[in-house]
Amino acid sequence: MIVVKIGGAEGIGPQLACEDIARLIHAGERVVVVHGGSHDTNTLAERLGVPPRFITSPSGHTSRYTDARAMEIFEMACRRLNARIVRTLRALGVDALGLSGVDGGLWKARRKPAVRAVDNGVTTIIRDDHSGTVERVDADLLHALLGAGKTPVLCPPAIGHEHEPLNVDADRAAAITAGAMRAHTLVILSNVPGLLRAFPDEATLIPSLARVELDSAIELAQGRMKRKVIAAGEALDAGVHRVVLADARREHPIERALAGQGTVLA
Amino acid sequence: MIVVKIGGAEGIGPQLACEDIARLIHAGERVVVVHGGSHDTNTLAERLGVPPRFITSPSGHTSRYTDARAMEIFEMACRRLNARIVRTLRALGVDALGLSGVDGGLWKARRKPAVRAVDNGVTTIIRDDHSGTVERVDADLLHALLGAGKTPVLCPPAIGHEHEPLNVDADRAAAITAGAMRAHTLVILSNVPGLLRAFPDEATLIPSLARVELDSAIELAQGRMKRKVIAAGEALDAGVHRVVLADARREHPIERALAGQGTVLA
Numbered sequence: 207m208i209v210v211k212i213g214g215a216e217g218i219g220p221q222l223a224c225e226d227i228a229r230l231i232h233a234g235e236r237v238v239v240v241h242g243g244s245h246d247t248n249t250l251a252e253r254l255g256v257p258p259r260f261i262t263s264p265s266g267h268t269s270r271y272t273d274a275r276a277m278e279i280f281e282m283a284c285r286r287l288n289a290r291i292v293r294t295l296r297a298l299g300v301d302a303l304g305l306s307g308v309d310g311g312l313w314k315a316r317r318k319p320a321v322r323a324v325d326n327g328v329t330t331i332i333r334d335d336h337s338g339t340v341e342r343v344d345a346d347l348l349h350a351l352l353g354a355g356k357t358p359v360l361c362p363p364a365i366g367h368e369h370e371p372l373n374v375d376a377d378r379a380a381a382i383t384a385g386a387m388r389a390h391t392l393v394i395l396s397n398v399p400g401l402l403r404a405f406p407d408e409a410t411l412i413p414s415l416a417r418v419e420l421d422s423a424i425e426l427a428q429g430r431m432k433r434k435v436i437a438a439g440e441a442l443d444a445g446v447h448r449v450v451l452a453d454a455r456r457e458h459p460i461e462r463a464l465a466g467q468g469t470v471l472a
Numbered sequence: 473m474i475v476v477k478i479g480g481a482e483g484i485g486p487q488l489a490c491e492d493i494a495r496l497i498h499a500g501e502r503v504v505v506v507h508g509g510s511h512d513t514n515t516l517a518e519r520l521g522v523p524p525r526f527i528t529s530p531s532g533h534t535s536r537y538t539d540a541r542a543m544e545i546f547e548m549a550c551r552r553l554n555a556r557i558v559r560t561l562r563a564l565g566v567d568a569l570g571l572s573g574v575d576g577g578l579w580k581a582r583r584k585p586a587v588r589a590v591d592n593g594v595t596t597i598i599r600d601d602h603s604g605t606v607e608r609v610d611a612d613l614l615h616a617l618l619g620a621g622k623t624p625v626l627c628p629p630a631i632g633h634e635h636e637p638l639n640v641d642a643d644r645a646a647a648i649t650a651g652a653m654r655a656h657t658l659v660i661l662s663n664v665p666g667l668l669r670a671f672p673d674e675a676t677l678i679p680s681l682a683r684v685e686l687d688s689a690i691e692l693a694q695g696r697m698k699r700k701v702i703a704a705g706e707a708l709d710a711g712v713h714r715v716v717l718a719d720a721r722r723e724h725p726i727e728r729a730l731a732g733q734g735t736v737l738a
Contacts, residue, residue, distance in 0.1 A: 253520055278552065285551040286544065289637070292574055297635040303576035303613075308558055310569035310622050347569075347620060354616045356576050369563040371555070 208464075209384035209446075211377055211437075212241040212291065214397035214454035220291045223395060226460035227357070228298035236352050238387060239302075239359040241291060242376030243284035244270070250283045251276070261323040261332060267432075271323075272336045272373040277363065280373055281306070284361040291359050303356040307340065307364035308371055313379055314342040315364035315372045338372035340364050340379045343386035377437035385444020392441045393463045394434050395454035400469030401427060401435060414470045417442050438471045448472045474730075475650035475712075477643055477703075478507040478557065480663035480720035486557050489661060492726035493623070494564035502618050504653060505568075505625040507557060508642030509550035510536070516549045517542070527589040527598060533698075537589075538602045538639040543629065546639055547572070550627040557625050569622040573606065573630035574637055579645055580608040581630035581638045604638035606630050606645045609652035643703035651710020658707045659729045660700050661720035666735030667693060667701060680736045683708050704737045714738045 208230065212223045220241070227237050247270070251258045256279060259271040272280055288304040295302035307313025315338040320331050351358050362379065363371035377394055384392040403410035405428040415423055420439045427435045431451075438449040452459060452468030462468070474496065478489045486507070493503050513536070517524045522545060525537040538546055554570040561568035573579025581604035586597050617624050628645065629637035643660055650658040669676035671694040681689055686705045693701045697717075704715040718725060718734030728734070 281555055282548045282552050285555070286548050289547055289551070289572065289574060293631075293635055293637065296574070296577065296631065301576060303571070304574075305569070305571075306555065308555060308562070308570075310567060310617075310620075311562065347622070350616055350620045351576075354576075354613060356613070365559075365562065369559055371559065 207236045207238070207387050207389040209238045209240060209380055209387065209389045209392045210460060211380035211392070211394040212239060212454070213376070213395050216245060216397065218455060220294055222457060222459050223454065224291065224294045224298055226458055227295060228300050230460065231300050231357060237357055238348060238383060238389070239291065239295075239357065240376055240380035240383060241287060241359070241361050243280060243287050243361060246283040246287050247280045250286070251279045254279060261321055261335065262325070264322055264324055264329060269337065270373060271332065273334045274336070277336045277371055277373065281363055281371055284363070288359055288361045295357060295359065300357050301355050302359050303351060304359045304361070306361050307374065307379065310344060310347050311365055312344050312347060312360065313340045313362075313364035313374065315340045315366055315374050317366045317370070317372055336370060336372050338364060338366055338374055340374050340382050343383050345386040348383075348387060375433050375437070377434045378440060381437040381441035381446070382444060384441050384446045388445060390447045391464065392438070392446050392449045393460055394437065394449065394451050395459055395463070396430070396434065396451070397454060398431065399453045400451045401431060405431070412469050414472070416472070420471065442471060473502045473504070473653055473655040475504045475506060475646055475653065475655045475658045476726060477646035477658070477660040478505060478720070479642070479661050482511060482663065484721060486560055488723060488725050489720065490557065490560045490564055492724055493561060494566050496726065497566050497623060503623055504614060504649060504655070505557065505561075505623065506642055506646035506649060507553060507625070507627050509546060509553050509627060512549040512553050513546045516552070517545050520545060527587055527601065528591070530588055530590050530595060535603065536639060537598065539600045540602070543602045543637055543639065547629055547637055550629070554625055554627045561623060561625065566623050567621050568625050569617060570625045570627070572627050573640065573645065576610060576613050577631055578610045578613060578626065579606045579630035579640065581606045581632055581640050583632045583636070583638055602636060602638050604630060604632055604640055606640050606648050609649050611652040614649075614653060641699050641703070643700050644706060647703040647707035647712070648710060650707050650712045654711060656713045657730065658704070658712050658715045659726055660703065660715065660717050661725055661729070662696070662700065662717070663720060664697065665719045666717040667697060671697070678735050680738070682738070686737065708737060
């Protein structure tokens with residue numbers, strides 16, 4: 207069992223990753239696919255005249271500000287990308303089936319009750335942000351679908367304790383899903399070759415990292431890579447044997463990742 | 473097993489129908505929910521500055537013109553409504569799970585290769601309309617989900633022979649789904665009490681119709697009711713015992729329908 211988090215590859219789309227996933231499935235591997243929708247949400251929000259907003263936390267971390275209106279757009283954008291990935295896989299002979307974390311209560315999440323935000327040096331409390339963290343995965347549902355020959359393609363939002371949709375980080379959702387499914391490998395694709403010692407110099411790729419080195423490695427990570435390293439640690443803690451942070455932009459991105467190209471965490 | 477096609481009730485939303493569905497499920501009934509997305513597609517299309525277009529056939533029948541751009545909006549609107557129904561049901565204690573007809577190849581459809589359209593008295597051939605008719609339902613997938621305690625909530629698009637999304641009529645998709653699932657009853661909700669002998673006079677409701685009377689009844693049906701009567705006939709032909717065309721606007725719309733309020737076709 208492999209969990210693949212598709213991401214990155216703007217301008218290329220999910221085609222390269224889907225080709226590899228199809229090859230793996232035709233060779234008898236079971237694969238669960240996870241993706242987010244950040245880039246698509248920004249584009250759709252602009253088209254709808256509702257520009258995306260972001261929150262900067264006191265520690266400098268930036269995340270999407272998902273009020274009710276932004277959630278509607280986030281959900282539509284995720285589902286649109288989901289449908290596209292499902293169709294791409296189906297055209298490659300994979301019996302793909304898309305679900306959001308809301309469907310069947312697949313990803314149960316805990317909502318962040320209030321978020322501190324810094325704007326022009328002033329700290330405010332934001333209470334209408336619909337963001338959270340996945341706490342529980344319905345692995346039985348995924349096993350039932352895999353058993354019926356389906357390849358699940360999963361995306362946010364997750365569902366909160368009050369049945370509300372929640373924006374969750376797809377890398378971390380992929381990590382907890384990989385743990386719940388007892389996947390041997392989690393591949394996280396993005397637009398860089400892996401974790402770089404000196405971002406953006408791709409020659410400084412860190413080829414491998416042990417669990418004990420992860421906390422210090424988080425310091426090296428820039429921007430969205432920080433969450434991927436956190437997700438990798440969570441996957442290892444949940445029993446996943448190996449996490450590979452790999453490059454979405456090259457041919458055979460998943461084959462390369464499984465062959466150890468990228469940053470391998472174990 | 474009951475199949476419920478949710479529809480109508482603009483301004484009310486799916487709440488009333490969902491409350492009845494929850495009661496049925498808690499009483500041990502198995503329910504498959506189907507819905508379309510016509511009204512929501514029009515609203516979203518306007519918001520995106522892509523006004524919906526319609527085709528009038530030589531026989532005077534009007535349908536949505538779904539080119540690639542309109543399909544993108546149709547799919548997003550259907551999925552947005554789907555997520556809303558899933559959440560409404562989940563808040564009522566139903567373990568609902570949404571799927572489009574593309575997911576898992578649930579609704580395999582035949583695309584209409586070309587459509588004749590009449591505009592200002594001139595007949596043209598439209599080749600980029602992505603519309604079709606569901607030919608095959610993956611009943612095994614639905615049984616697997618029901619067996620896992622999930623309540624499937626299904627919406628267009630369906631998937632074509634070339635893996636393309638197709639706009640299909642949700643009433644007729646509900647009918648073929650009810651047949652494939654060997655449902656005893658199909659309830660089709662809309663904003664009228666049923667089939668009216670003299671539309672829009674609700675006092676002229678036809679309380680029941682036999683299969684042999686259906687073809688002449690189609691002549692009485694106005695607008696979208698025509699498709700519902702056609703769908704009812706298709707469901708009966710597929711082995712469904714009873715179809716009820718019923719009113720979405722009243723409290724307990726499905727309970728009333730099952731008690732015979734509306735137009736009962738058997």
